Amino acid sequence: MPINPDAVGAEGGPVERSWDARQCMLYALGVGCGVDELQFDTEKNQQVLPTFAVIIGGGGAPLGSAGEFNPAMLVHGEQAIELLRPIPAKGKLESRGKITAVWDKGSGAVIETESQSIDLETGEPLLRTRSSMFIRGEGGFGGERGPSAEKFEPGRDPDVEVTYSTRIDQALIYRLSGDMNPLHSDPDFAKMGGFDAPILHGLCTYGFTGRALLHGLCGGDPTRFKSMAGRFSRPVIPGDELTVKMWVNGGDARFQTVNQNGEVVLDQGRFTFSD
Amino acid sequence: MPINPDAVGAEGGPVERSWDARQCMLYALGVGCGVDELQFDTEKNQQVLPTFAVIIGGGGAPLGSAGEFNPAMLVHGEQAIELLRPIPAKGKLESRGKITAVWDKGSGAVIETESQSIDLETGEPLLRTRSSMFIRGEGGFGGERGPSAEKFEPGRDPDVEVTYSTRIDQALIYRLSGDMNPLHSDPDFAKMGGFDAPILHGLCTYGFTGRALLHGLCGGDPTRFKSMAGRFSRPVIPGDELTVKMWVNGGDARFQTVNQNGEVVLDQGRFTFSD
Secondary structure, eight states: OOOOGGGTTOEEEEEEEEEOHHHHHHHHHHTTOOTTOHHHHSSTTOOOOGGGHHHHOOTTOOGGGGOOOOGGGEEEEEEEEEESSOOOSSEEEEEEEEEEEEEEOSSEEEEEEEEEEEETTTOSEEEEEEEEEEEETOOOSSOOOOOOOOOOOOOSOOSEEEEEEOOTTHHHHHGGGSOOOGGGTOHHHHHHTTOSSOOOOHHHHHHHHHHHHHHHHSTTOGGGEEEEEEEEOSOOOTTOEEEEEEEEETTEEEEEEEOTTSOEEEEEEEEEEOO | OOOOGGGTTOEEEEEEEEEOHHHHHHHHHHTTOOTTOHHHHSSTTOOOOGGGHHHHOOTTOOGGGGOOOOGGGEEEEEEEEEESSOOOSSEEEEEEEEEEEEEEOSSEEEEEEEEEEEETTTOSEEEEEEEEEEEETOOOSSOOOOOOOOOOOOOSOOSEEEEEEOOTTHHHHHGGGSOOOGGGTOHHHHHHTTOSSOOOOHHHHHHHHHHHHHHHHSTTOGGGEEEEEEEEOSOOOTTOEEEEEEEEETTEEEEEEEOTTSOEEEEEEEEEEOO
């Protein structure tokens, strides 16, 4: 079955997921927290990184209803999260999702999904996620092309910059949070996929970027972190240095994450936060 | 109840423990494996580090029958493991243990235990462990002093040396394998315990040392690793560099682990291996 543009509107779920304090700590280590961020990577006055939303959220989006395709051809395009409440260190949620768009880009198909999650302890909405996946080689099914990405041109120097180094073995820690695709660990598999070496998980870059936004704009307080969206534009290799550049306008910010060569790896970032 | 020397011979168990491939990977990362040891820290042709025995073994030793004491006063003295078969990446074992000695050292008590574990999949013996715990402040109960530690004086330069760096945040990763004592993560708690900073788990040092023995003497092959014993002699601080010095005599070796200042942190090491 090729890509099916009529899948737009297809709904899925409910899907339940539970998590505990230890998983939050492991995730924090996976996205680079160390001895200066014990509130995230140990149980001491534990808080949860807002980007942990990508680990527990996103359930219920019925990607399969948009067609059958080789998962090895799937590339993460965009990722957005919205936190309605801070994530507790231990909990259980229920997610429902849907397909919101299917685009024909010629060289591939884009499938956009969204998902909403309710905290099953309180019955209150906890978080929302949106993702787009690019499926290489699955274009040409006669669908609409969809909107083009706007080019982000801030026109001035960033207001805030935060730089973190990733580690050579960053992906080996990050993958234990769930995405064990060997593209991120196995040099032979990465070569078959057309890469010189294993690449970092896009969502690991996303987590580093979220930490930079949290510390750069929210004083490290997860309750001030409201939403974050961005587009993956280039692979990151474990060991790369990541600099998050932020342009602030009140409680809104635009951001870009660049590597040590100044190449943009996460583009068109949008972030909202409270005082 | 003070220390009870009549507890010698007390038996405990059976205790069951199961583990999976992911726990073996997390342990490997905790003791310093990186991108050069994918066979231990990923599922690619996965093997298990022999020192993972300290995580899954040791069950059933009835330490409580030797008296009640404050666990904060307990210090790991010696640790020995014996591998009867390589540890599978996923499994379930059953352990029985006993108290083998109780000594009165004046400043504290020493309790020695041993434990044997059977692989519940095959019914075959899998591993044995021996530990001694020093309990500060619990001496003076009128027991025997027990044998003194011999001083290890090799009299010649080591035959093999392997050096690894630990990381500043090494304990934060290692503790997710099970020992979440805040002495290894929380600066305030460490100060209350009389340390300037959190110290590394003794068993993390033990794991680094086991890796050095495995690569230095067994060509990296866990099936050649038979037994390893040593005595913790000095705290290691995360970030320390560890050098394992090995003196070889056929399939036996003596070893010492020293820090970057040449101070011995794991002493009186004994290791056996096969060709």
